[in-house]
Every structure is written in C-alpha cells, then in structure tokens.
Amino acid sequence: MANGQTLEAAQGGADRINSVTTYACIESVAVITIDSPPVNALSGDVRRGLLAGFRRAHEDPTAQAVVLACAGRTFIAGADIREFDAPDTDAPGLHAVLDAIEACPKPTVAAIHGTALGGGLETALCCHFRVALPEAKLGLPEVALGLLPGAGGTQRLPRIVGAEAALEMMALGKPVTATKGQAMGLVDALIEGDLLAGAIAFAQDAARSGTAAVRVRDRTGGLALPHDAHVFDEFRRANARAFRGYEAPENIVRAVEAAVTLPFADGMKREAELFAELFASRQSAALRYLFFAERQTARVPDLPAATPIRPIATVGVIGAGTMGSGIAMNFLNAGLPVTLVEREEPALERGLAAIRRNYEVSQAKGKLTAQALEERMALLRPSLDMADLAQADLVIEAVFERMDLKQEIFARLDQVARPGAILATNTSFLDVDAIAAATCRPADVIGLHFFSPANVMRLLEVVRGGATAPDVIATAMSLARTIRKVPVLSRVCDGFIANRMMTPRMNAAQALILEGPMPWEVDRALVDYGFAMGPFAMLDLVGLDVIGWDAATSNSSSITQVLCEIGRWGQKREGGFYDYDAARRATPSPVTEGVVRDFQSRSGHQARTFVPQAIVERLLFPVVNEGARILEEGIALRASDIDVALVMGYGWPPFTGGPMFWADGIGLQRIVDALEAMGETPSELLRRLAREGGALSTCTGQA
Numbered sequence: 001m002a003n004g005q006t007l008e009a010a011q012g013g014a015d016r017i018n019s020v021t022t023y024a025c026i027e028s029v030a031v032i033t034i035d036s037p038p039v040n041a042l043s044g045d046v047r048r049g050l051l052a053g054f055r056r057a058h059e060d061p062t063a064q065a066v067v068l069a070c071a072g073r074t075f076i077a078g079a080d081i082r083e084f085d086a087p088d089t090d091a092p093g094l095h096a097v098l099d100a101i102e103a104c105p106k107p108t109v110a111a112i113h114g115t116a117l118g119g120g121l122e123t124a125l126c127c128h129f130r131v132a133l134p135e136a137k138l139g140l141p142e143v144a145l146g147l148l149p150g151a152g153g154t155q156r157l158p159r160i161v162g163a164e165a166a167l168e169m170m171a172l173g174k175p176v177t178a179t180k181g182q183a184m185g186l187v188d189a190l191i192e193g194d195l196l197a198g199a200i201a202f203a204q205d206a207a208r209s210g211t212a213a214v215r216v217r218d219r220t221g222g223l224a225l226p227h228d229a230h231v232f233d234e235f236r237r238a239n240a241r242a243f244r245g246y247e248a249p250e251n252i253v254r255a256v257e258a259a260v261t262l263p264f265a266d267g268m269k270r271e272a273e274l275f276a277e278l279f280a281s282r283q284s285a286a287l288r289y290l291f292f293a294e295r296q297t298a299r300v301p302d303l304p305a306a307t308p309i310r311p312i313a314t315v316g317v318i319g320a321g322t323m324g325s326g327i328a329m330n331f332l333n334a335g336l337p338v339t340l341v342e343r344e345e346p347a348l349e350r351g352l353a354a355i356r357r358n359y360e361v362s363q364a365k366g367k368l369t370a371q372a373l374e375e376r377m378a379l380l381r382p383s384l385d386m387a388d389l390a391q392a393d394l395v396i397e398a399v400f401e402r403m404d405l406k407q408e409i410f411a412r413l414d415q416v417a418r419p420g421a422i423l424a425t426n427t428s429f430l431d432v433d434a435i436a437a438a439t440c441r442p443a444d445v446i447g448l449h450f451f452s453p454a455n456v457m458r459l460l461e462v463v464r465g466g467a468t469a470p471d472v473i474a475t476a477m478s479l480a481r482t483i484r485k486v487p488v489l490s491r492v493c494d495g496f497i498a499n500r501m502m503t504p505r506m507n508a509a510q511a512l513i514l515e516g517p518m519p520w521e522v523d524r525a526l527v528d529y530g531f532a533m534g535p536f537a538m539l540d541l542v543g544l545d546v547i548g549w550d551a552a553t554s555n556s557s558s559i560t561q562v563l564c565e566i567g568r569w570g571q572k573r574e575g576g577f578y579d580y581d582a583a584r585r586a587t588p589s590p591v592t593e594g595v596v597r598d599f600q601s602r603s604g605h606q607a608r609t610f611v612p613q614a615i616v617e618r619l620l621f622p623v624v625n626e627g628a629r630i631l632e633e634g635i636a637l638r639a640s641d642i643d644v645a646l647v648m649g650y651g652w653p654p655f656t657g658g659p660m661f662w663a664d665g666i667g668l669q670r671i672v673d674a675l676e677a678m679g680e681t682p683s684e685l686l687r688r689l690a691r692e693g694g695a696l697s698t699c700t701g702q703a
C-alpha cells in the first residue's frame with residue numbers, strides 16, 4: 001500500500017459516498033478518498049464522488065479543513081482517457097467538479113503519492129495546497145495524447161511556477177518530482193512516511209492559522225517571474241525539431257501566452273478553444289489510439305492467464321558486438337547478472353569497453369551515478385567459453401545473420417544450457433524454426449529481436465516459433481516489461497513484422513527514382529510526412545555495401561550497385577546517394593544525379609514530376625498492403641501491434657497513429673484503387689474491408 005496506515009484506518013471508519021469514494025472526518029479534517037483502480041482516473045464515478053465529497057465537507061460543521069487523498073498505487077493519473085470516446089454524460093463535467101473544489105471556503109489539501117498527472121494535477125491545483133511524498137511525480141503530459149491540459153492547467157500552473165517552467169512541463173510533457181515541485185512552489189510540503197497523517201496535520205495548521213487560503217487562480221507570483229514576449233518565440237525556436245509535425249505544442253504555447261496576458265476567466269476561455277481544436281483532431285485520436293495499443297501488445301489471446309512464467313535470474317548473451325553489448329545493458333540496467341560470451345579476447349574487450357563508455361556518457365549527462373555505473377559493470381561477467389552459460393536462465397544469441405553460424409551456436413547451447421533455460425535468437429529475419437531445429441528442445445527456443453541501439457529502442461519483437469512453449473512466450477512477454485521494452489508478438493516469416501513491413505517502402509523508393517524524382521525529393525516528401533529521415537538518407541547511414549552488395553558479383557544492374565562500384569558506399573565514404581561535408585551534412589550529389597538520370601533514360605520511363613503527396617502514397621500504400629497481408633497470415637496478433645512496432649521500431653511518425661491507423665483515415669477504397677493503379681495487388685483483407693466500409697486498425701490476425 002503506497003499511502004500509509006492512516007489511510008487504511010480512515011477508509012475503515014469512513015462513509016461510502018459511492019463505489020469509488022469514501023468520506024471520513026478525522027480530528028476536524030474531512031478526508032475524501034478516491035479508490036478507483038488502476039490509476040484513479042477521473043471517470044464519471046470519480047467525478048460524482050468528488051463533487052459529493054466536497055459538498056459534504058463544505059457542509060460538515062465538524063470539518064475545519066479538507067484533505068483529498070487516493071488509495072492504491074497513485075494519486076489521480078488524469079482524465080479517464082477511455083471516456084474520451086464514450087463520455088459518461090450523466091456525470092457532472094470535470095470543470096463543474098473542479099469549480100466546486102476551488103470554491104470550498106475551508107482550506108483544501110491534495111495529498112499526492114505516485115503520479116498526479118493531467119486532470120489529476122489540475123484537480124490538485126484547484127486545492128489551496130499540495131503536499132506529497134518526496135518521490136511522487138507531478139506532470140501535465142497531455143501533449144503526449146495530442147492534447148493540452150484542458151481543466152485549467154494551462155492557466156493555473158504558470159500562476160505558480162512561471163511561464164517558462166510551465167511551458168517545459170506542458171509542451172514537453174516533462175513531469176517533476178515532488179522535491180523539485182517544492183522548489184518551484186508547486187508543492188507546499190514534502191511528507192516523509194505516512195502521507196495522510198502528514199496531510200491532516202498540514203490541513204489542521206492551515207485551518208488554525210486563521211488566514212484565508214489563497215486560490216491558485218488568484219495567485220500572481222509565477223506571472224511576476226521575469227519573462228517577456230521573447231520567452232515564447234525562444235521556446236518555439238529551441239524546440240522546433242521536437243515539435244515538428246505535432247499540433248499540440250503550439251496550442252499549449254498559445255494557452256500559456258493567454259495565461260500571462262489575459263485575466264483568468266478569459267484565459268480559461270482561450271484554453272477551452274485551444275483544447276477543443278486538439279480534441280477534435282485526427283492527431284489526438286492517433287496518439288490516444290497508440291496509448292492503448294502500446295498497453296495491449298502484451299496480451300496474447302491464446303495464452304491462458306494462468307500460464308506460468310519461468311523465473312529469469314541470470315542471463316547469457318552470445319556476441320559482444322553492437323547488438324550483443326546493447327542487449328546485455330538492458331539486463332544490467334534491470335539488476336540482472338549477465339554473462340557475455342565472445343570467441344576472441346579483443347572482441348570481448350571491445351564489447352566491455354563499449355558498455356562502459358555508454359554508461360559513462362549517461363553519467364556525464366547526470367543520468368547515472370558513479371556508484372550505479374560500477375554496480376552495473378559488476379553484474380557483467382565476460383567469458384570466452386560457452387560452457388559458462390550453464391547456469392543461465394535465458395541465453396540470447398546476437399551474432400552475425402548467418403544461418404549456419406546460428407545453428408552451430410544453438411547446437412552447442414543445447415549441450416551446455418541447463419534444462420528449462422530459454423534459448424533466444426536476436427535474428428532480424430532468419431527462420432527461428434530452422435534455428436530451433438538445431439536443438440533437441442525447440443519448445444524452449446524463441447526469437448527476441450531487439451532494435452538498434454538495443455539499450456535505447458523500446459520495441460522488442462518476440463518471435464514465437466512453431467514449437468515454442470506457451471510458458472516461454474509468456475515469460476518473454478513479461479520479461480519485456482522488466483527491461484522496460486514494449487513486446488510485440490510475431491510469428492515466423494521473413495523479416496517478422498517491422499522489417500517485413502518496411503521492405504515494400506524501400507522497394508518502392510528504388511523503383512520510383514527510375515520514373516523521375518531524385519532520391520532527395522523522395523526523402524524530402526517522407527521527412528515532411530514526419531519521418532526523421534527518408535529511405536535514401538537511411539541507406540547512406542547504414543552503408544550501401546552492407547545491404548546485399550557483393551563486389552564479386554556486382555554487374556551494374558541497379559543504381560545501388562553502380563554507386564557501390566564507384567565507391568559511393570554512404571556516409572562512411574563521404575558519399576552515397578548524397579555528398580557529405582566534414583560535419584556529415586548531406587547535399588544532393590551531382591554524381592548520383594547522373595547515375596539516376598542514366599538509369600531513368602535506360603528504363604524506358606518518361607521522367608515526370610511527382611508531387612510530395614504522390615511520393616508518399618507510392619512509398620507508403622504498399623506498406624499498408626503488407627500490413628494487411630501480415631494480418632491475413634496471422635503473423636501479427638492485431639493491427640495495432642503493427643502500428644506500435646512501426647512507430648517504436650522504425651520511427652513511423654506517432655501523430656499518424658502508424659500505417660494501419662493512418663490508412664483508415666485516408667480511406668481503404670482509395671488505397672485499394674491507388675495500389676491497383678501502381679500495378680500492385682491489394683490484399684484480400686484490404687479489398688474486403690474497403691468493400692464493407694470496415695476499419696483496418698481494429699483488425700486482428702486471422703490465421
């Protein structure tokens with residue numbers, strides 16, 4: 001229980017206001033407690049309970065002050081996002097509830113533990129005071145849902161913390177700890193130990209002091225902090241890159257501008273207008289969809305809830321290259337010992353040095369203490385002998401993508417690993433069943449496909465082979481949470497979900513430049529769509545030589561081959577599709593242009609101009625089609641898993657919701673028609689949904 005003994009006692013002797021709210025009067029302090037798992041979101045019932053609770057506290061002659069507290073793991077974590085699409089219209093609106101809280105003439109205190117987020121913090125801002133456990137977090141993260149704090153947060157927060165700090169918290173969605181919040185004036189007292197007892201004592205003091213408590217709306221301290229009109233432009237400029245493509249940050253900046261220039265009531269009206277714009281936007285619908293999609297991926301319909309989880313206390317990683325060392329770091333970060341195995345001493349040394357260097361960078365940024373760095377390194381056991389993996393509960397192989405090599409390793413693992421150990425491969429496209437066949441225990445074999453850099457990227461593709469045991473799948477899905485990854489379950493196919501989905505984009509890009517657009521025009525269209533870089537810039541980064549080029553067999557039959565033949569291998573050679581200066585800034589290359597023009601004239605295409613929208617459709621509609629095939633084949637469990645995989649693994653712009661959600665917004669019939677016009681065959685699923693007016697993003701895998 002996160003919120004102490006006094007809370008339990010208070011609840012024990014309390015009156016029940018409704019199914020999620022209790023009321024007690026303890027030592028002259030009214031205690032209203034919300035208990036609505038999992039996160040005390042402001043559902044209709046919670047709003048009903050709050051309104052009734054504060055009314056009763058107002059009228060209760062024995063109550064001199066009021067404390068608002070929450071049971072369970074957290075204070076109110078925000079508006080109930082599920083209700084956004086299905087509002088409880090019988091319940092009082094949030095604004096009416098907050099007005100009632102703010103109008104309470106007795107001193108009101110929010111007692112915060114866990115996270116006070118969004119509408120939760122906005123509720124606390126309608127109390128006169130906020131007290132909190134030191135480790136509690138306070139934030140207004142609505143921007144991540146494509147929204148702004150629409151319950152007065154944009155107007156009240158700057159009145160306490162000032163415009164600049166409020167912009168940081170709201171437009172960047174950065175929460176603060178209660179300790180920092182106290183320094184900013186947002187938290188009035190930190191309580192060590194029993195939060196409710198501390199909050200009650202604080203409320204009694206406030207009541208005793210006799211001075212009228214000041215409402216946040218009437219406070220001006222924050223607004224008096226130095227700022228001028230430039231603060232807003234400077235903030236926009238400094239964050240232009242992070243805000244690119246997103247609508248909510250600009251509306252938040254405008255709302256804070258209103259807070260510093262308009263009286264409170266007018267600022268609230270402005271906030272409501274700006275909120276309404278965002279609430280109706282496709283972007284917010286997309287980001288809300290992704291919020292739930294991300295939380296759904298770990299649910300596997302054919303795994304009974306009672307499927308046991310194998311305990312994982314020690315991990316082995318084979319291969320200390322970039323992938324292997326990145327993978328190892330995930331487990332070290334979670335406090336699990338890792339045995340890292342390489343064949344040769346120098347490679348092992350390089351891997352260890354890379355891990356240490358990574359931690360040192362985190363330390364230099366203040367994200368890791370020197371002690372934590374050493375603790376993590378101490379969990380790492382380097383080895384040159386696979387026999388040292390005998391005690392590992394999980395072994396992950398991360399060597400070159402060669403089937404013979406992987407099979408050899410798995411055959412050896414089969415001999416050394418203890419019975420019941422999970423044997424995982426980090427392959428990004430090879431057949432997991434063929435790898436499993438090298439062992440006598442294919443039920444224990446699974447794919448764990450990390451994305452590079454493996455210690456940073458949040459996606460983990462979990463690949464179930466034909467023979468993988470249910471408890472091995474369940475363990476992998478649960479382990480993902482331990483190492484703070486989002487697992488997406490895939491069946492075996494070439495490239496699994498994420499890599500397979502993006503192959504048509506690359507093929508379409510290569511084909512398109514034969515018809516007129518230059519690589520940089522193609523890249524520009526995709527960057528404007530929202531990707532961080534286009535496919536050709538990506539090829540230059542990865543290296544043209546490592547994507548299947550072989551000097552011995554190269555015969556000038558493609559643009560990539562010719563570029564490789566003339567030594568244009570990408571950024572590492574200071575030139576690929578683009579030219580690069582010493583600072584690795586890319587400019588269109590006249591050499592590449594010549595090669596492309598040559599291929600264009602030989603291809604028989606009449607070179608023509610494509611508007612950016614046409615380029616986007618040429619490259620991304622085939623991706624949507626591939627997604628529909630992946631569902632038809634039952635490779636993915638659900639369309640939303642595909643969206644999560646692409647957003648988290650390939651930087652697909654989150655504000656589109658991912659390819660499946662985006663496709664629904666475009667219209668499936670239009671996509672079918674366009675695919676046919678391109679000479680592509682639309683999948684049966686896509687055709688059927690287009691015919692029936694169905695949605696792709698709510699589909700489940702079908703095989």
Ligand code: 3H9
Pocket residue numbers: 038039041074077078079080081082094115117118119120122141142145147148149150151153292295296
């Ligand atoms: C808002 O407040 C708008 C206002 O300005 C008012 C405008 C008028 N609603 O993440 P977890 C569910 S917008 C409904 O796995 P954790 C979640 O789906 C809101 N449900 O746990 C999951 O359900 P399930 C602003 C919610 O410990 C379960 O709770 N607030 C909500 O890793 C556990 O969630 C936010 O944006 C919600 N608001 O993290 C905060 N929140 O088990 C969003 C969670 O069925 N929430 N659920 O899958 C979070 O950041 C994290 O959930 C939190 C807990 C940090 C609270």
